[in-house]
Amino acid sequence: MLEIRDLSAGYGHRHVLEQISIKASEGEVVGVIGPNGSGKTTLLKTITKVLEPISGTVLIDGTNIDEMQSTQIAKKVAVVSQVISINFEFTVEDIVLMGRTPYIKGSETVEDINIVRDAMEKTNTIFLKDRLITQLSGGELQRVIIARAFAQNPKILLLDEPTSHLDITNQIDILNLVKHASRKGMVVVAVMHDLNLAAYYCDKICLLRDGKLISVGTPDQVLTPSNIERAFNIAVEVIPNEITNSLYVIPVLEPLHETLH
Amino acid sequence: MAKPGKSVIFILALLLIAAVISNTAIGSTSISPDVTAKILVTEIFESILEMTGKIFPSVTANMQANGYYPVDKTWTDSQEVIISDIRLPRVLLAALVGAALSTAGCAMQGLLKNPMADPYIIGMSSGAALGASLAFVMLLPVQFLSFIGAVITIFVVYNISKIGGKVPVDTLLLSGIAVGSLLAAFTSLIIFISHSPHQIIFWLMGGLWTASWDKVKITSVMIIFGILVLYRFAWSLNVMLLGEEQAQYLGINIEQVKRYVLVLSALVTAAAVSVSGIIGFVGLIIPHIMRIIVGPDHRILFPASTLMGAVFLVLCDTFSRTIIDSVELPVGIVTAMFGAPFFIYLLRKRRQSLYA
Numbered sequence: 118m119l120e121i122r123d124l125s126a127g128y129g130h131r132h133v134l135e136q137i138s139i140k141a142s143e144g145e146v147v148g149v150i151g152p153n154g155s156g157k158t159t160l161l162k163t164i165t166k167v168l169e170p171i172s173g174t175v176l177i178d179g180t181n182i183d184e185m186q187s188t189q190i191a192k193k194v195a196v197v198s199q200v201i202s203i204n205f206e207f208t209v210e211d212i213v214l215m216g217r218t219p220y221i222k223g224s225e226t227v228e229d230i231n232i233v234r235d236a237m238e239k240t241n242t243i244f245l246k247d248r249l250i251t252q253l254s255g256g257e258l259q260r261v262i263i264a265r266a267f268a269q270n271p272k273i274l275l276l277d278e279p280t281s282h283l284d285i286t287n288q289i290d291i292l293n294l295v296k297h298a299s300r301k302g303m304v305v306v307a308v309m310h311d312l313n314l315a316a317y318y319c320d321k322i323c324l325l326r327d328g329k330l331i332s333v334g335t336p337d338q339v340l341t342p343s344n345i346e347r348a349f350n351i352a353v354e355v356i357p358n359e360i361t362n363s364l365y366v367i368p369v370l371e372p373l374h375e376t377l378h
Numbered sequence: 379m380a381k382p383g384k385s386v387i388f389i390l391a392l393l394l395i396a397a398v399i400s401n402t403a404i405g406s407t408s409i410s411p412d413v414t415a416k417i418l419v420t421e422i423f424e425s426i427l428e429m430t431g432k433i434f435p436s437v438t439a440n441m442q443a444n445g446y447y448p449v450d451k452t453w454t455d456s457q458e459v460i461i462s463d464i465r466l467p468r469v470l471l472a473a474l475v476g477a478a479l480s481t482a483g484c485a486m487q488g489l490l491k492n493p494m495a496d497p498y499i500i501g502m503s504s505g506a507a508l509g510a511s512l513a514f515v516m517l518l519p520v521q522f523l524s525f526i527g528a529v530i531t532i533f534v535v536y537n538i539s540k541i542g543g544k545v546p547v548d549t550l551l552l553s554g555i556a557v558g559s560l561l562a563a564f565t566s567l568i569i570f571i572s573h574s575p576h577q578i579i580f581w582l583m584g585g586l587w588t589a590s591w592d593k594v595k596i597t598s599v600m601i602i603f604g605i606l607v608l609y610r611f612a613w614s615l616n617v618m619l620l621g622e623e624q625a626q627y628l629g630i631n632i633e634q635v636k637r638y639v640l641v642l643s644a645l646v647t648a649a650a651v652s653v654s655g656i657i658g659f660v661g662l663i664i665p666h667i668m669r670i671i672v673g674p675d676h677r678i679l680f681p682a683s684t685l686m687g688a689v690f691l692v693l694c695d696t697f698s699r700t701i702i703d704s705v706e707l708p709v710g711i712v713t714a715m716f717g718a719p720f721f722i723y724l725l726r727k728r729r730q731s732l733y734a
């Protein structure tokens with residue numbers, strides 16, 4: 118259970134987040150959407166205590182992160198960022214083993230190795246075990262990063278635009294993995310750009326604009342044309358997608374030849 | 379996990395032992411390697427006997443009375459003096475300095491994620507050089523002042539770079555270069571106005587001609603301690619190679635790691651520089667060569683760099699003291715003359731980027 122109460126955060130005197138309150142429970146995928154610069158990544162940094170909040174609290178299973186050491190937080194919360202490349206020639210297994218960092222004292226145990234193997238099985242990366250991380254495709258690399266997050270045995274999985282740089286097959290592949298993890302009892306908070314994927318995969322959506330939460334609720338409640346126009350300054354139409362049984366957001370664009378005149 | 383690196387460490391350790399013995403044998407007075415080995419074994423045996431004597435006096439007295447020695451003495455006293463009082467401390471000092479520079483270079487490259495990093499990059503060599511120059515003109519102990527110069531420099535650079543409890547790596551590098559240039563200017567000024575600039579210039583070129591058992595004892599404590607504690611940060615440095623933010627997400631206290639790694643690198647570098655002057659190249663190139671061979675994992679890369687650095691400097695130092703009769707080349711010249719072409723060869727052979 119992740120609970121964010123009246124959180125304000127920023128860099129120096131610049132407030133990036135103001136008075137944010139969000140709750141996310143086990144088995145729930147919570148999407149955070151909003152335009153660039155709306156404070157999405159800052160939110161994830163504050164939840165992991167990489168950035169100290171200006172005011173407000175973050176509770177993980179009821180414990181204030183102020184009272185937790187960074188290794189304790191890393192045992193509860195794993196972050197999957199958009200990793201485009203790693204330039205050092207570690208093997209895939211070494212990279213996944215890095216997920217055990219908060220647990221390892223001295224050198225890794227058999228248990229650590231077993232957890233690493235298990236995480237690689239779940240993410241379908243075990244066949245890449247001895248490959249060099251520098252030689253993977255974008256989709257493979259992102260799956261390895263998710264395996265590393267699973268190796269942390271987290272209660273909460275935070276994703277920062279994990280699929281924006283991937284092709285459509287890999288996007289679906291990664292989001293299915295995440296959805297599955299959530300169904301197994303993980304709390305998932307995902308920063309996303311693709312509104313349609315958010316509508317399909319998320320149980321709850323938080324819409325941010327200029328560091329303020331302007332709408333929270335189910336995709337049906339949040340993804341309305343007026344909300345999206347307020348956040349993104351663009352007119353959209355939202356239609357039900359009968360194939361996926363979710364919503365479909367389409368920007369209302371004028372035909373191209375008319376805009377050019 | 380596959381660990382081909384362990385066999386590399388084992389081979390390098392054997393290589394170091396072989397290098398120490400064979401290079402102790404080489405010199406203007408020729409003493410065969412087997413006699414050298416016998417003298418060394420006897421020396422080690424005697425010092426163990428001496429140590430045991432402090433705890434169990436009767437055992438030692440008994441053994442000495444019976445004249446018990448592991449090997450028969452087939453060498454002259456003067457050979458024994460050359461080996462154990464002149465060459466051995468010098469070879470050991472070369473090994474220690476090489477190990478220190480190479481390990482510290484490896485740590486700095488990992489910490490700064492910069493392929494140009496070496497132990498001197500954030501101004502430590504300039505600080506040591508200024509300390510040594512002052513010592514030469516004011517007739518103060520050179521070893522002590524150069525050590526202090528290096529330590530003060532790293533302290534100043536670290537504090538200049540600190541912004542709100544954090545030390546950004548870029549700022550650290552730039553302030554190191556700025557402070558280094560400032561101190562180098564003072565050193566140049568001292569050389570310019572000094573009556574006997576040669577001493578300072580030779581010191582700057584780096585050499586081990588002042589080796590003694592005292593120097594070995596003082597530096598070995600600091601260097602071995604510093605290197606062993608640095609090894610404890612191997613895993614953290616691995617994780618930090620993925621980026622500081624990623625490392626923080628994995629629970630690593632990156633500012634603490636930076637602080638410890640900087641202090642320990644500074645300690646071993648200052649200890650090395652204070653007895654050898656500015657020996658270039660070892661700390662830059664050896665870690666790169668080992669990275670090509672064993673990969674970026676600091677758990678293997680650190681010990682591999684330590685051992686290879688020691689072997690490399692032992693070989694270079696022997697070359698520098700034997701190549702020209704009765705003249706000693708500064709070893710810093712030799713390290714670059716041998717190391718640079720070999721490194722260029724490796725770069726070409728690899729045909730891809732060496733580093734991120």
